[in-house]
Amino acid sequence: MAVMTAASNLAVKYDATSDVLYVALGKPVPAETDMDGNGLLVRYAETDGHPCGVTVMGFRSPRWAHDVGRLTTLVANHLSVPIASVSKALNKLE
Incomplete structure (x- = not known):
């Protein structure tokens, strides 16, 4: 399933x-990964x-399932996008 949020x-x-x-x-681009x-x-x-x-390995694992708020914040901070945009996109996956 893919979701695109226009705001961010x-x-x-x-x-x-x-x-x-x-x-x-x-759009995905060639990248270095750490x-x-x-x-x-x-x-x-x-x-x-x-x-x-x-990239989040084990997205549905208990680690992230119990701490989606923290994951949302980490992703938003890394990408410099609003937390609300990440939250909205993740909510659409359910």
Whole structure:
């Protein structure tokens, strides 16, 4: 399932088979990926290093299921988008 929120140009896709959530700011672009201190894979565009995405492994696992608010804040902060935009996109996945 993919969701796009126009206000922040935020694209969200969930792969239920692998339990992986992909969040991209705009269209996906070639990127470098790092693991942050919270267990998220954060992506930075190869062209200019700006934050362009987040991958959440085990999105439906108890870790994130019980702390969606924290996850929402971490994603919003990394991508510099409003928390409400991330929350709205994640809510549409349900």
